[in-house]
Amino acid sequence: MLKPHHRLHLHLFFLFLHLPFSLSATSPADIAALKSFKAAIDPSTIRPSSCLGSWDFSSDPCLTPRTTHFICGLTCSPDSTRVVSITLDSAGYSGTLTPLVSKLTQLVLLDLGQNSFHGTIPLSLSSLSLLQSLSLRYNSFSGPLPSSIATLTSLQDLDLSGNLLSGPLPNTLFSLSHLTRLDLSFNKFSGNLPKLPPNLLEIAIKANSLSGPIVKTSFIGLTRLETVELSANSFTGVLQSWFFQLPGLQQINLSNNSLSGVEIWKPNRGYSSGLVAVDLGFNKIEGYLPVSLLGFPALASLSLRYNRLRGTIPLELCKKGTIKRLYLDGNYLTGTPPAGFFPGVGKESPVAGSFGDNCLRGCPPKSQLCLPSQKPMSVCKQVYGGKRHG
Ligand SMILES: *[C@@H]1O[C@H](CO)[C@@H](O)[C@H](O)[C@H]1NC(C)=O
Numbered sequence: 001m002l003k004p005h006h007r008l009h010l011h012l013f014f015l016f017l018h019l020p021f022s023l024s025a026t027s028p029a030d031i032a033a034l035k036s037f038k039a040a041i042d043p044s045t046i047r048p049s050s051c052l053g054s055w056d057f058s059s060d061p062c063l064t065p066r067t068t069h070f071i072c073g074l075t076c077s078p079d080s081t082r083v084v085s086i087t088l089d090s091a092g093y094s095g096t097l098t099p100l101v102s103k104l105t106q107l108v109l110l111d112l113g114q115n116s117f118h119g120t121i122p123l124s125l126s127s128l129s130l131l132q133s134l135s136l137r138y139n140s141f142s143g144p145l146p147s148s149i150a151t152l153t154s155l156q157d158l159d160l161s162g163n164l165l166s167g168p169l170p171n172t173l174f175s176l177s178h179l180t181r182l183d184l185s186f187n188k189f190s191g192n193l194p195k196l197p198p199n200l201l202e203i204a205i206k207a208n209s210l211s212g213p214i215v216k217t218s219f220i221g222l223t224r225l226e227t228v229e230l231s232a233n234s235f236t237g238v239l240q241s242w243f244f245q246l247p248g249l250q251q252i253n254l255s256n257n258s259l260s261g262v263e264i265w266k267p268n269r270g271y272s273s274g275l276v277a278v279d280l281g282f283n284k285i286e287g288y289l290p291v292s293l294l295g296f297p298a299l300a301s302l303s304l305r306y307n308r309l310r311g312t313i314p315l316e317l318c319k320k321g322t323i324k325r326l327y328l329d330g331n332y333l334t335g336t337p338p339a340g341f342f343p344g345v346g347k348e349s350p351v352a353g354s355f356g357d358n359c360l361r362g363c364p365p366k367s368q369l370c371l372p373s374q375k376p377m378s379v380c381k382q383v384y385g386g387k388r389h390g
């Protein structure tokens with residue numbers, strides 16, 4: 001006869017015996033989806049020591065502890081029934097992303113970064129309604145960004161940088177209402193910038209073929225936007241004042257485009273703005289130096305190098321103590337640069353940067369700031385029509 005507490009122990013013993021099985025019955029649909037996921041990858045690129053190498057379907061994917069199979073690359077829900085994330089290692093997998101990945105309906109995170117996936121982004125991805133983070137960065141995906149992506153309303157982080165994606169950006173993009181980070185850099189996207197998702201903190205679409213002007217309708221309601229990295233595209237037109245007044249803005253890089261001008265209202269005294277860095281180098285900006293930028297209290301880095309600016313370097317620029325990096329080289333600036341930039345032997349200039357390759361007179365050739373040397377007189381005379389300036 002067993003004493004009651006022994007019977008309890010025996011009971012627990014049987015319970016534990018069953019535990020691994022009852023707690024790790026991965027849903028059959030998820031198992032099927034994982035099998036198709038692996039089957040779409042060229043087996044010759046799956047090394048035994050890699051994550052996918054350990055995906056051995058002779059045992060249950062969510063079964064713990066995972067010491068010999070499914071060692072890495074995926075995580076399951078706490079009750080071990082559903083796959084909630086796939087984070088592949090960068091092991092050089094080559095293959096396509098199966099449309100059946102959409103059967104993993106509890107997926108929150110999908111990261112296939114830095115492999116050799118190719119083919120298009122499957123339309124079916126749009127049914128992963130819980131997906132919060134999608135990274136396909138640095139693969140060889142091609143074709144368009146499907147406009148159905150807009151149905152991924154849980155998405156917070158979308159990184160498709162470093163692929164071969166092309167065509168216009170879908171104008172449904174703004175529906176991604178939880179998106180805070182968007183990186184589409186180093187692709188072949190073309191066309192205009194569409195209306196952007198309202199909660200973005202960071203947008204990077206560097207080195208694509210986007211064109212047209214930067215218009216207010218794209219940025220309406222983006223009050224939290226901090227970082228704009230749109231360099232190396234083909235944007236044209238005049239960058240207008242509203243852009244600099246986006247309230248969250250800290251860093252702007254629009255270098256290497258074809259902007260023809262900047263228009264900035266002079267901010268009122270006591271204007272609060274966290275704008276720290278502005279890079280508008282390598283454009284076709286005409287006119288005078290936009291001194292209104294000096295009204296931005298935190299500005300520390302300004303590049304307007306290699307544009308078509310004329311006129312003098314104003315004294316205020318030297319007086320503004322916050323500026324530590326100032327690149328104005330490669331323009332047609334004239335006159336004598338403010339003496340405050342050149343405090344004399346043994347003392348450091350208040351800024352790093354360059355005033356070189358302009359039409360300046362009296363830029364002390366011993367100062368780093370004055371390198372490279374100024375443009376030949378003949379070029380400057382042509383630009384200023386032989387008139388003396390400054
Ligand atoms: C802006 O982007 C260009 C290349 O696209 C880069 O060379 C430059 O350093 C960036 N500017 C800043 C201030 O980081």
Ligand SMILES: *[C@@H]1O[C@H](CO)[C@@H](O)[C@H](O)[C@H]1NC(C)=O
Pocket residue numbers: 207208232233256282
């Ligand atoms: C400008 O962007 C183009 C295209 O991305 C690139 O080839 C070129 O090197 C860039 N030039 C500069 C000065 O950054």
